[in-house]
Amino acid sequence: MDATPFIVLSAILFTIGAVGVLVRRNAIVVFMCIELMLNASNLALITFSRANGNLDGQIAAFFVMVVAAAEVVVGLAIIMTIFRTRRSASVDDASLLKY
């Protein structure tokens, strides 16, 4: 079972996630695209783990998942706080630092 198709798929998913972060305006959807990018990198880690016959890649993917879980909890709490003060989840509305 060749490793290259998995890596290419991971690259494609990462690109889609990156474009999503740039294009979408809803903070929650932007967040979901970040999760997609993390997942894509996890796929690459696990594929390299199999290609090298070494479990270190799987451990790295496991730590990525732990950090992602912590990040989602704090990030969604921030989004909720912003929504509570501005009644909007759009990333364009939170631009007070500009002025």
Added chain:
Amino acid sequence: MIGFWILAPIMVLAAVSMLFVRKAVHSALLLAVVMISLAVLYAIQDAPFLFAVQIIVYTGAILMLFLFVLMLVGVDASDSIVETIKGQRVFAIAVGLVFGVVLTLGVAQVSVGTVTGLATANDGGNVPAIAKILFTKYVFAFETTSALLITAAIGAMVLAHRERFGPKKTQADLAAQRMRDYADSGKHLGPLPPPGVFARHNAVDTPALLPDGTAAPGSISRVLAARGTVKNAPELATDVARLTDDEEDDA
């Protein structure tokens, strides 16, 4: 490998349509498709432990949290089409395409070498093998994540906590406020009109009709109005007219 070729197009399709669907809930469901397919790919690649963790942590906990916050924030919170930076969207898509092509081609050119496979590393089971290096080589990183998780939990509680400014409103205060509103702006004193006035379609998504046949504002929940799922009362009224015609014919 067959599993990969079946799942890969589904994943790419779901991920791309995540960018195009208007409602955030649909994006979350498409992300669930991608994540479950990824879990299957992990299982294909001799990582049964991460397969379980992916299902439990990502599709179970994280996506549930996303949907929970979406419901709190309001399902109607859809994207604005207005661009704050002119041409940003087109530019982002162009740069993204270039990035994707370069990354994909570059990665496809690289030779990973012969795939060793995890048969020796997974000897005696994947979970014991992972546990062995997690609790020896990576034990410090593992303990550090516990600090990270506690910090995240406290951070979420601090951020989501709301200080109460001023005393809590009692029922007497609310009644007094109601009277004040009536005196100031003539706002109706009584409760809002109830929705759903037709026997054959008695539901909260049907507005109550005023004596002149127009829909009563305030008889429909704000959320339903924002989602745009309110039934058109005059449309139902034509049905009512047909029913009454039948009755007249019978008479």
